[in-house]
Amino acid sequence: MDDVLLLSRLQFAVAVFFHFIFVPLTLGLSVLLVWMETxxxxxxxxxWKRHVKFWGKLFLINFTLGVVTGITLEFQFxxxxxxxxxxxxxxxxxxxxxxxxxxxxxxxxxxxVWHFGWDKLSKKMHCLCxxxxxxxxxxxxxxxxxxxxxxxxPVGYTINEAAGRAELANFWDVxxxxxxxxxxxxxxxxxxxxGGFFVLGVSAWHLLRGSHKEFFRRSFRLAAPFTLVxxxxxxxxxxxxxxxxxxxxxxxxxxxxxxxxxGTNVPFYLFVWPDEANEGNKVEALGIPNLMSWIAFGDKNxxxxxxxxxxxxDRPPVAATFWTxxxxxxxxxxxxxxxxxxxxxxxxxxxxPGLLRLLVLNIPLPYIGLGLGxxxxxxxxxxxxxxxxxxTSDAVSPVPADNVFISLIAxxxxxxxxxxxxxxxxxxYALKGxxxx
Amino acid sequence: MLETIWFILWGLLWAVYFVLDGFDLGLxxxxxxxxxxxxxxxxxxxxxxxxxxxNEVWLISAGGVTFAAFPKAYAVMFSALYAPLLILLFxxxxxxxxxxxxxxxxxxxxxxxxxxxxxxxxxxxCILLGVAFANLxxxxxxxxxxxxxxxxxxxxxxxxxxxxVFFLAIFMMHGALWLxxxxxxxxxxxxxxxxxxxxxxxxxxxxxxxxLTAAYTNLFANYFAMPLLFILPVLALVGLLGVPVMLRRGxxxxxxxxxxxxxxxxxxxxxxxxxxxxxxxxIDPAATVTAFNGASSQLTLKIMLGVAxxxxxxxLVYQFWVYKLFSAPVTARDLxxxxxx
Numbered sequence: 001m002d003d004v005l006l007l008s009r010l011q012f013a014v015a016v017f018f019h020f021i022f023v024p025l026t027l028g029l030s031v032l033l034v035w036m037e038t039x040x041x042x043x044x045x046x047x048w049k050r051h052v053k054f055w056g057k058l059f060l061i062n063f064t065l066g067v068v069t070g071i072t073l074e075f076q077f078x079x080x081x082x083x084x085x086x087x088x089x090x091x092x093x094x095x096x097x098x099x100x101x102x103x104x105x106x107x108x109x110x111x112x113v114w115h116f117g118w119d120k121l122s123k124k125m126h127c128l129c130x131x132x133x134x135x136x137x138x139x140x141x142x143x144x145x146x147x148x149x150x151x152x153x154p155v156g157y158t159i160n161e162a163a164g165r166a167e168l169a170n171f172w173d174v175x176x177x178x179x180x181x182x183x184x185x186x187x188x189x190x191x192x193x194x195g196g197f198f199v200l201g202v203s204a205w206h207l208l209r210g211s212h213k214e215f216f217r218r219s220f221r222l223a224a225p226f227t228l229v230x231x232x233x234x235x236x237x238x239x240x241x242x243x244x245x246x247x248x249x250x251x252x253x254x255x256x257x258x259x260x261x262x263g264t265n266v267p268f269y270l271f272v273w274p275d276e277a278n279e280g281n282k283v284e285a286l287g288i289p290n291l292m293s294w295i296a297f298g299d300k301n302x303x304x305x306x307x308x309x310x311x312x313x314d315r316p317p318v319a320a321t322f323w324t325x326x327x328x329x330x331x332x333x334x335x336x337x338x339x340x341x342x343x344x345x346x347x348x349x350x351x352x353p354g355l356l357r358l359l360v361l362n363i364p365l366p367y368i369g370l371g372l373g374x375x376x377x378x379x380x381x382x383x384x385x386x387x388x389x390x391x392t393s394d395a396v397s398p399v400p401a402d403n404v405f406i407s408l409i410a411x412x413x414x415x416x417x418x419x420x421x422x423x424x425x426x427x428x429y430a431l432k433g434x435x436x437x
Numbered sequence: 438m439l440e441t442i443w444f445i446l447w448g449l450l451w452a453v454y455f456v457l458d459g460f461d462l463g464l465x466x467x468x469x470x471x472x473x474x475x476x477x478x479x480x481x482x483x484x485x486x487x488x489x490x491x492n493e494v495w496l497i498s499a500g501g502v503t504f505a506a507f508p509k510a511y512a513v514m515f516s517a518l519y520a521p522l523l524i525l526l527f528x529x530x531x532x533x534x535x536x537x538x539x540x541x542x543x544x545x546x547x548x549x550x551x552x553x554x555x556x557x558x559x560x561x562x563c564i565l566l567g568v569a570f571a572n573l574x575x576x577x578x579x580x581x582x583x584x585x586x587x588x589x590x591x592x593x594x595x596x597x598x599x600x601x602v603f604f605l606a607i608f609m610m611h612g613a614l615w616l617x618x619x620x621x622x623x624x625x626x627x628x629x630x631x632x633x634x635x636x637x638x639x640x641x642x643x644x645x646x647x648x649l650t651a652a653y654t655n656l657f658a659n660y661f662a663m664p665l666l667f668i669l670p671v672l673a674l675v676g677l678l679g680v681p682v683m684l685r686r687g688x689x690x691x692x693x694x695x696x697x698x699x700x701x702x703x704x705x706x707x708x709x710x711x712x713x714x715x716x717x718x719x720i721d722p723a724a725t726v727t728a729f730n731g732a733s734s735q736l737t738l739k740i741m742l743g744v745a746x747x748x749x750x751x752x753l754v755y756q757f758w759v760y761k762l763f764s765a766p767v768t769a770r771d772l773x774x775x776x777x778x
Binding site for chain 1: 501519530575582736776777
């Protein structure tokens, strides 16, 4: 059973992280495409139409993989986490079903109309399609994250002892779960920033080579301030989310900060090296007094619970949670800096080549930042699959380990292949540049 | 009562999925047989072009609704059918990618490779869906803990395989009828010939499948308890008989619609026979997951019913609009469009 658990966790991690490579760009580029096509409809400027077509092509390549990798995820709960599905399906399943009927249909159907409908629809109707796609994608993300929000902070349920499962008690509590909305804000803005940095990076590559100069100057000018606003909002929403974690998931917070001893007026150390085996930190240097208490609770005198106050079997893996969190925050800082520089340079004939090179190299980093954020959320929730309610080890399906082993290998092989193909095609079409008018 | 309503809706979602994704899966399975040159093959891809993605969402919805309304059935069904379900999902991944990537590199070898992928990734779901549903009709070896005592090969029994062949023939006929609507010239002639050739095969397979169903499953018990239900297989037969009638009258759209009626009632024939069973245990009748012991709480069923009654009609309306918008045959001019597959 232990093998099945480990293999199933690995498989879910592969499936979800791979899915989450494609989704953020779908969310982010859909918003930018709405902006570009609306500008085209309002100004009649053909240059905007070329923008929609160029970025739209990249959007479509990316979108397909987001869809298909999402389908496997929906069924993973049944294939690999059947005990979980039985126990909380009453609540969790409905959120997924609502996502499909309310949002996913709309997104998939109108994406196809937008894709094939250039000559069949009026300008305005065509533009309406991308609006619907963007709205539906972002609503779809909301329901998925609300479902995850229930796993992070279960609300609105009662335990039915006779049936041996959790049942819905108050639908609106589940829908307005403050934890879920906090995650949604942070995730959605991160995803839009992925779109912004993607456009900046591809534009920077062309600007460095002087190809399609007018075209990519315009993309750059549009994306830079958009990305800056988001990079700042990500930091603000991240702070909000940190406070939610402090309130609802104290063990995760303690792991994120490698904070062992309960205390008040807790300082924040710039340099920490956690030592899980000895329940302490090897290094704690450059402390800023009271800062962690203030970050977590907005009060420098607040008490922050330490890891030692939680039984060992209730603690998340400390090192993994700590390092993924630190890496995410560091990247977040880098994104603000890059977006600030890009916004400052956006009206130049040619922005600083050093900055442009950095923006090209930066293209994968926002993806990594988002992946790290998910890792913090999911690893930090362990050992629970539903925080405080159900352990991950009780959730796994009674399936033979060799089945899961084979499927895990298949996931890794197929997804690596798809990832390589996707990068190959995105690169090909990004470097090819827009069609001439 | 809510459980019964949801059981019917559950059947309906699968039926709609089979009708809609059925034609594009069948069409993809016909690719090497009907697409004789590059232009014809591209017509076939583009005949499914604006539809396949929206069609596939019906599978997500069927899965999602199973999860929401019958969490226990969802849990047992997909963990018991672990191997075939994952093969189905991987096939659907490759299918989607073959649509999107095939025309993205100017190379004959690249396109031929994706044609092979496209064919296999459409063929496999047709067969697997049939094998899976036939096994569900018959019952699978699950115990009271929902543990499946078998393997992939146990599903490939005579009845399961008959289901696979039956579904494949149905979807291929359905796809050939769709291509008749969406193509012109030689390709259309061949599509029509294929539909005419597949039709008697489907009729024979229907009769064989009904016979095997009587021999291998308990589905007919419900029918003898409530003879009114015999209207379902009769309506399926009427739908199937309507196909050649409409083709002869030169009404290919109605022929496709007759085929859709046939698929809906074939699905309901099986689903009504299972009621209230959803995952019938072949080793322990007490382990059978039914619409009653597998259902969600009344509150969840009520809320989800509200969502379904509002959203499903809206979805049907806008998808119908899309079908109308793209109802014209794919022409050579459409293929010149840089957005075409």
